[in-house]
Amino acid sequence: MTDRKEWPLWEVFIRSQHGLAHRHVGSLHAPDAEMAIKNARDVYTRRNEGVSIWVVKASDIAASSPGEKGPLFDPANSKVYRHPTFYEIPEELGHM
């Protein structure tokens, strides 16, 4: 039964109605990009979930590895001054 090459895996991204960015929704197998988009429509937008579809071959995605989590993301922990709540604004000034 496995007398053929397996179709490549495509990751599917959908933009919903309200102008938000495309969001990853899942993946599927298809022989080419055109078929991947057609299949994605049937598999991931049966209930009006989207207005636009992106597909990208899973093998073309470069991802950070779980082991790099510390060096990549820890440095942001100590930079609380990047958040507006770090600064105290006098109440009489009102909203800023």
Place this chain on the structure above:
Amino acid sequence: MYAQMVKTGVDRIQSSEEMSPEERAFQERIDADIKIEPKEWMPEAYRKTLIRQISQHAHSEIIGMQPEGNWITRAPTLERKAILLAKVQDEAGHGLYLYCAAETLGVSRDELMEQLNSGKAKYSSIFNYPTLTWADIGAIGWLVDGAAIMNQVPLQRCSYGPYSRAMIRICKEESFHQRQGYDIMMKLARGTPEQKQMAQDALNRWWWPSLMMFGPSDADSVHSAQSMKWKIKINSNDELRQKFVDQTVPQAEYLGLTVPDPDLRWNAERGHYDFGAVDWEEFYQVIAGNGPCNRQRLRTRVKAYEEGRWVREAAEAYAAKKAARAQAKAA
């Protein structure tokens, strides 16, 4: 359930002291409700058990299209036909979400297909029963999807990220399935005496197989204990079955139908319904391949796969031709 009696490959639960540092860190993350993601380290038994569980669940969705597909061309109205078509299409979609989740654990789609088509893989016992009348379509939506939801809702919180996300998508769509089934039952129950009898007959035939879906009592099962520790199983089989009975009996009463169990009665002390013993011999026969439709289901599945072969080959040839052209143009 859609995955029944999933083996974990362990013969007893390890204590924290016996675990390797990696295993201990892994268990601590699960205990803290941190999701496990595909590339992260996981015990081999966790990975294998999940592949078994998720693929069984996926196969059930795929085979589950057959009993209902049987009635697409014979639905009583165009509206019912459109609804049933949409529901069966959802089952295919659910199968695909789940196959993708299984693949993140390192098994290929072709391997999974081959396991299903060769009869090696299991799928839920429930789909080996025939759909004899239109009322069966109502009973399946109401009871079978009702039982599935009972199990799938807690699984949205399971420890493996891709499985949990697939469950969230599936649960969102599944509630339509149960409601459309109950809608069919209501219509029949309020119809002519013959129609009401059809609804009763469907309930008679689907009630016990639906209770079997949850699997035999697993109070003493080491596999269930391990799966619960890993949070890939959230409730015991008996717990879910009781919940299903408690929820479904009033719905049957509303329809004016009788649940086919002489031992069924409300137990005020427990705050639950007591119900009769399930015929587990029948269940074991069905999962051993001797249910009313096992052979037919597999035959239909393999036939569909073989008859789709030329489509797959044409799509591949077209993709190869286009890629070659694009390459020639670039050169």
